[in-house]
Amino acid sequence: MNKIPNRKAICNVLLERAQTDRDIVVLCSDSRGSASMAPFFERFPDQSVEVGIAEQNLVSLSAGMAKCGKKAFCFSPASFLSTRSYEQAKVDVAYSNTNVKLVGISGGISYGELGMSHHSAQDIAAMSSIPNMRVYLPSDRFQTACLTEALLQDQKPAYIRVGRNPVENIYQEYCPFEIDQASVIPNGDVQKAVSSGKANWQALGENDVAIVACGEMTGPAVSAAALLWEKGIPSVVLDMYCVKPLDKKALIQAAGHAKLVITVEEHSPFGGLGAAVSQAVASECPKKVINLALPDTPVITGKSQAVFDYYGLNSVGIAKTAMENL
Structure with a gap:
């Protein structure tokens, strides 16, 4: 831990x-x-x-x-x-x-x-x-x-x-970092993560789901991708830490090789990562986009994980959303 x-x-x-x-x-x-x-x-x-x-x-x-x-x-x-x-x-x-x-x-x-x-x-x-x-x-x-x-x-x-509490390590000692380039994680396998500039999209192949996440929601997104893979549903996670400037090139590549795009963020449903992704995908590579975010209402009070669980902003909730919308 x-x-x-x-x-x-x-x-x-x-x-x-x-x-x-x-x-x-x-x-x-x-x-x-x-x-x-x-x-x-x-x-x-x-x-x-x-x-x-x-x-x-x-x-x-x-x-x-x-x-x-x-x-x-x-x-x-x-x-x-x-x-x-x-x-x-x-x-x-x-x-x-x-x-x-x-x-x-x-x-x-x-x-x-x-x-x-x-x-x-x-x-x-x-x-x-x-x-x-x-x-x-x-x-x-x-x-x-x-x-x-x-x-x-x-x-x-x-x-x-940044958040207040420690979050689980995603990259361990190796982090495929390049400024303003998303990290690409196929099927929740962090060992195969690369920066988007080095991603071989042809080798990654077709995916049912492209999950785009940022901040503390990236960990649950990676875990959700692993759950989907266990059920025979291939996916790719974009760790879009660079919300602005958005890595549009990687996003369009991921969306172009997927049937469904899901965004996950610890933010209002308005004006955040989901809005930016939806706008870019709609103009460049029209696909169905589902935005998972906090609700447009004062959220319940409680520890972060309890709040995330309540609104389905966890690995199970993300995987469930993917399966329901494919």
């Missing part, structure tokens, strides 16, 4: 890189504990900024430091970062094209028992609609580390959403 949450994976990378890169700065809104960034603050106090509960100031200050040549990583709960500081994200970060990485921690329904005020089921839609803003939802700690390394190499704005 993995005990390292994705937020900790980000901290580990920044801790290592900050030893030789003094331009890396971390900013928090009274959230260094929740962000797993306390070790960074302790080790690099001159590269750390605590602004308190002031999310708007947090984002504007991050943008200002980026304009001075710093590589700003800005941490705050996703529910607040994507709402309270939305104007600052739009203007100070994206419109001004500053090197700020907005890290929405405890995303989705991580704060399950605290209810809708602390849920972030709208952040993909909100951030994706901002020009110049990239949106990433890494699936496990290995992919999160790869993504963080990649984002340290560019100077463009990005929003990264």
Whole structure:
């Protein structure tokens, strides 16, 4: 059982890189504990900024430091970062094209028992609609580390959403990562996973189902694909951690070799991964698309897994949806 949450994976990378890169700065809104960034603050106090509960100031200050040549990583709960500081994200970060990485921690329904005020089921839609803003939802700690390394190499704005709790490892020690390219996992067999740029679609053959998932829903999607394979139903999973820019090339390839496309996300049914996938498939390769997401209503309160189970956002629910719609 993995005990390292994705937020900790980000901290580990920044801790290592900050030893030789003094331009890396971390900013928090009274959230260094929740962000797993306390070790960074302790080790690099001159590269750390605590602004308190002031999310708007947090984002504007991050943008200002980026304009001075710093590589700003800005941490705050996703529910607040994507709402309270939305104007600052739009203007100070994206419109001004500053090197700020907005890290929405405890995303989705991580704060399950605290209810809708602390849920972030709208952040993909909100951030994706901002020009110049990239949106990433890494699936496990290995992919999160790869993504963080990649984002340290560019100077463009990005929003990264991670959950609060540890998630099961998907890729183990090998993660087929290339920036802005989905990972392709045939029949739930992670050992055969490749980045979409290296996928041999002819060799992968025809599939009954293409499952497109992001963030913490990727694990259940992979398990669902394995369940389908056991029933003689071939499928392919696209780990679409890069929601924006969407890996359209891989998506169209997967849809073109499948009878049915299913999207799975920890988000509202509006404006998220499902909407982006449906739009791309409809225009490029018309196929039936089923969107699995949180309902358009305040979700029930409870621990994340209990909520996912209630709404069928688990391996059994995904597999069942596939079989019912083939």
